[in-house]
Amino acid sequence: MRGLELQAIYVMWLRQMKRFLRFKSRILATFIQPLFFLAIFGSGFRNIEIPGMESDYIFFFAPGIVAMSVMFSSMFAGISILWDKQFGFLQEVLVAPVSRFSIIIGRTLGGATTAIIQGSIILLIIFGFGIPFPTPFGFIMTLLFMVLIAFTAVGFGLVIASKMRDMQSYPIIMNLVIMPLLLVSSAFFPLSNLPKEAFYATLINPLFYMVDGLRGSLIGVDNIYPPLLDFGILLIICLVVMSIGSYLFSKSEV
Amino acid sequence: MTIATLDKKSFVVIKLDTFINKIYILCPKGANILDIIKTEKLTKKFDGFTAVDNISFSVKKGEIFGFLGPNGAGKTTTIKMLITLLNPTSGSAQVADYDILKNRDKVRKNIGVVFQDPALDTELTGRENLDFHARMYGLSRETRKERIDDVLNLVDLDNKKNEYVKNYSGGMKRRLEIARGLMHFPTVLFLDEPTLGLDSQTRRAIWDYIRKMNKDEDTTIFLTTHYMDEADYLCDRIGIIDQGKILVIDSTENLKNSIGNDVITLSCSDLDKLVIRLKKESWVKKVKQHDSFLTIGVERGEEKIPKIFEIAQSQNIKITSISVGKPTLDDVFLYFTGRSIRDQEVAIPQKEVLSLSPRRA
Known part of the structure; x- marks a missing residue:
């Protein structure tokens, strides 16, 4: 019986991987967007003095890009279960x-594996932009953060998927929920310039811990909390979101 | 007694597990000792709307059993309960001797399902779809390989197995789904509207595949359809279902015979009067009054038309139209529901608006 469950996990994983590798255009698209961000934002803001920021803008911005690409791609993996619902494949699995x-x-x-593969490639590109290689501890923490971000985002995608009827609401969720959260996650600018109240409000933003933790691990400058603290908080968030997501999914009727 | 000399086709082997050992009983097929599907007052309600209303029936081993009814009659809801995707509101059901609520996984292992809407991963090849399915049902590597070839041969898709499913035609997808449903040697295969949306040539081919696997693999088949010809061609027994209720269950032959060898359909100036008069005639097997016409079941219909005219004339009733024909399932359906299945097709849009839950048919 246990073997059967492992087979099921393996099949679902393998299916995602095969689909990922076959969709060449989609892979390409996921790299282009962060690359644009990095090249345009990174070089455009390079010589601007932003108060509260100690490093170069591209140094500050790079961890945000990694977090963003891992998060978007795994959230999409979570939500795309709706496609399986729409195309009937989910019934066959259930x-x-x-x-x-x-x-x-x-x-x-x-979903997490494909997102981490994409994140790792972005990471390589970032090193290509001249960001120095982190310490071994920092590097391991960077990878762990990517894993944690991926799982949290897939879980969040599952929560949304179980509440949505079809993929049409996906852009709405992205624009109304994810983009505002991303803007106040410190991915683009330091939060120290925000009014005190607004700063405290961002502390309930899960995306903040993703970006802050990744920044602390990868660059080691301009992060507000030590990476291990960010990691602990994000781990709790991840477990909560994942449990809600799997609970809702297990209760949803096809 | 040597079991080896027994003809496998004409006997079923029943295994009884006792505390001490296993006892095998051989009994002639057709003795109908095994009910593969059995339901008891099965009911499903959606927000106050009763989709399936107190249905009790059984499906015997090796037979092709069909649910015939219009869209929205409760066919798919019944299937979804039997395959453990929906929980019944009340009542119970056993599939392959396992309760659909208490023994979900055992039920699932014993059934194959072909859904009404295609349920394939179109980004994968046909072979991969089958392989993934087989893994989830715990088939070993060797069995998987052999079985994939077997079922692909059965539905003649062997030469297409390495192509992406998105490049398959509608008929090929259906065949692949049927093959997939058979992968794990299910006791019973559920087919929900197996030929919906296919052209007549493809439908005929699918029917032949269904018959073939029923014979070759000895798979019991439960199917739903709203096509008369499909039910007539495939099914050993049919249950006519309308508005969540089973109106009648019987063999296709019996159903047709039950309303007479010939069916006379007529309309006239005074239906009520003619019905009363006709019921007195001994040669009238059955007579049923509909909104604007009568159906009369008789033997040797062509000889009875003059008689009916005589009777009508003596009563001063004017016959406006009359026809005689062999009973079809359409007549059977008409007889039991008072409506033609096509009348209901037209009435569907209104019903769909009223119904609250999507994808119930």
Whole structure:
């Protein structure tokens, strides 16, 4: 029985990987956007003095780009379960003699893996832009953060997917929820310039801990909290979001 | 007694697990000892709307059983309950001797499903779709390989197995789904409207595949359809379902015979009067009054038309039209529901608006 559940997880993971590798245009698109951001923002703001920022703008901005690309791609993986619903494939999976929990685990692992692959390539590009290689500890923390960001975002995608009917609401969620959260996550500018009240408000923004933690691990400057603290908080957020996501998914009727 | 000499086709082997050992009983097929599907007052309500209303029926091993009814009759809802995707509001059901609520996983292992809407991953090849399915049902590597070839041969898709499903035609997708439903040697295969939206040539081919697997693999088949010809061609027994209720269950032959060898359909100036008069005639097997016409079941219909005219004339009733024909399932459906299945097709849009839950058919 246990073997069957492992097979289910493996199948769901393998399916994601195959689809990822076959969709060449989609892979390309996920690199182009961060590259644009990095090249245009990074070089455009390079010589601007921003108060509260100690490093070069491109140094400050790079971790935000990594966090953003991992997050977007894994959230999309979570939400795209709606496509399976729409195209009927989900029924085929749900009628198999495996638990819904295994299906979610496999799906999450698949989405996280593809997101981390993309994130790693962005990371390589960033090093190409001249960002220095972090310490071994910093590097390991960077990878761990990418994993954690991926899982949290897939979980969030699952939560949204179980509440949405089709993919049409996806851009609305992106524009009304994710973009504002991203803007006040310190990905683009330091939060120290915000009014005190606004700064405290950002502390309930999960995206803040993703960006701040990744910045602390990768660059080691301009982060507000030590990476390990960010990591702890994000871990709790991740577990909560993942449990809500899998609960809602297991309860949803096809 | 040597079991080896027994003809596998004409006997079923029933295994009874006792505390001490296993006892095998051989009994002639057709003895109908095994009910593969059994429901007891199965009911499903959606927000006060009763989609499936207290239905009880059984499907026997090896047969092709069909639910015939218009869209929205509760066919798909019934299937979804039997395949454990929906929980019944009340009542119970067993599939392959396992309760659909208490033994979900056992039920799932024993069933294959072909959904009404295609449920394939179109980004994968046909072979990959089958392989993923087989893995999730715990088939070993060797079995997987062999079985994939077997089922692909059965539906003649062997030469297309490495192509992406998105390049398949509608009929090929259906065939692949049927093959996938058979992958894990299910006891019973559920087919929800197996030929919906296919052209007549492809439909005929799918029917032949369904018959073939029923014979070759000895798979019990439960299918739903709103096509008369499909039910007539495929099914051993049919349940006519309308508005969530089963109106009648019987073999296709019996259903047709039950309303007479020939069916006379007529309209006239005074239906009520003619019905009362006709019921007195011994040669009238069945007579049923509809809104604007009568159906009369008789033997040797062509000889009865003059008789009916005589009767009508003596009563001063004017017959406006009359026809005689062999009973079709359409007549059977008409007889039991008082409506033609096509009348209801037209009435569907209104019903769809009233119904609250999507994708119920």
